[in-house]
Amino acid sequence: MKLDFCPSCARIVLRGFGYCPYCGAALRAGPGFEEALREPFERLAGMQADFRGRKIGELLLELETLEAEIDEIVRALSPDDGERSPAPLPR
Ligand SMILES: [Zn+2]
Known part of the structure; x- marks a missing residue:
């Protein structure tokens, strides 16, 4: 299971999400967890x-x-x- 940080709220989200489920910020592919x-x-x-x-x-x-x-x-x-x-x- 690949994880990412939300660049906006810094929560851990699943990689592949288009938007952070917590704060709604758009997610870009950044450095992984x-x-x-x-x-x-x-x-x-x-x-x-x-x-x-x-x-x-x-x-x-x-x-x-x-x-x-x-x-x-x-x-x-x-x-x-x-x-x-x-x-x-x-x-
Ligand atoms: Zn977020």
């Missing part, structure tokens, strides 16, 4: 991809902060004061 929706949906998909990318960036930043905090906690809990340099490797 699917063609009219493709571009906005592609734009939406792009926005979702952007959002995911930004979200991953934020999460990585948060992860770095948490790792730093864990390092602090581990240092605070270690028996030494944490000021000493790392233990030399055994020979």
